Amino acid sequence: MFRLLFILFFLIFDSSAFAATIINGPLTVDCSRIPQRTVTLNQAATEIMLALGLEKQMIGTAYMDDTILPRFKTAYDAIPVLAKKYPAREILLDSDPDFVYAGYASGFSPKRGLASREELRKLGISSYLSPSELQKEKGWNIALLYQELREIAAIFHVEQRAETLIANLKKQMNDALPQPPPANKPRILWLDSARPASPLIGAGNGVPNAIITLAGGDNIFADVDGSWTSVSKEQLLARPADIIVLIDAEWDPAAEKKKILAAAPLYRSLEAVKKKRYVEIPFSSSTPGIRVPEAVKTLADAIRGFLKTP
Structure with missing residues (x-):
């Protein structure tokens, strides 16, 4: 009982x-x-x-x-x-x-x-x-x-x-976080679309900004509202970047972005383009899901590597 x-x-x-x-x-x-x-x-x-x-x-x-x-x-x-x-x-x-x-x-x-x-x-x-x-x-x-x-x-x-x-x-x-954090945070441009007329970038409120920050970088468009947004050519040129994150998507592969960066006058003058300081991250890793830690590691590893080579 x-x-x-x-x-x-x-x-x-x-x-x-x-x-x-x-x-x-x-x-x-x-x-x-x-x-x-x-x-x-x-x-x-x-x-x-x-x-x-x-x-x-x-x-x-x-x-x-x-x-x-x-x-x-x-x-x-x-x-x-x-x-x-x-x-x-x-x-x-x-x-x-x-x-x-x-x-x-x-x-x-x-x-x-x-x-x-x-x-x-x-x-x-x-x-x-x-x-x-x-x-x-x-x-x-x-x-x-x-x-x-x-x-x-x-x-x-x-x-x-x-x-x-x-x-x-x-x-x-x-495990992915930089230890110790870089003394001088590299300036990062997060590029979802490289169309020269209106580049689509990672802004200050979304997953891209969080990934950049966690990886030890400084998002050059962190002060812009939104997760992703389009910016003008003038805005992009006014904010120099040390590293460019290229989003790899089925509809807009990173390989195509590299071709645009190499050909378009807008991008050819950028220091990160001259030195080919690119980091490829899958689009699915830039959405709010379980892939975020993997994206942080990818970017943090790249930052460490680039900082070793002037």
Whole structure:
């Protein structure tokens, strides 16, 4: 009898630990029921789910920036891809999800013909938007990634997995940080697009700025609002850079950027171009996901190498 009461008490206590909600922007997410049919929109969201071992609760993915991380390939290949970019409203709803998780607010944009979070709520479908999108005005920092991991883990009742993953990411980050930090921080230009008419750069509020800062550099456009923004030729020339980060994306490869830098008069005069001080970082590593520590290490290693060679 005592044993039976103990088991009942344990079950009641254990279930109540999950009976909570998470405030996620204007909506709340009920954590008392584990989602079984999740659709992820954006690569960072997909890789966070896979990193937490939640592939069995995923029935669809969409909007990959580049190739999935190799360690997730087997699990990812078993999940249907609903669309190359965002799935149309009808396609998403036809997949019968009970949870939709997006890395960017654009994934819930009615202007794009997509289902809004409010519409999903009325249909009984829960949703979650990355905290990075909800706190843009404050600027991105690594704590937002840890918050996202813990909240997704709470929704799926796998909190310990999140703590293990966070501990590993923190170790990665600590190992990547320059020790000691460089005495003179190199000036970094983060170049998403090298189009001479209006270069697209990493500004002061997003992941690119955080990566530069953590790696021991100084973002030459840190005072500009936004995560990414276009600047004029005059603005770019007025801010000399020691190193240029070239984002490598399927739609705009780093190799093509190098050709533009070598050919366009705008760039040929830059010291970093003359010395070919380039660092290539995949676009997916510049989004708010689990690849950020790897990007910090790539840039920090390059900074150390460049500082050794005048």
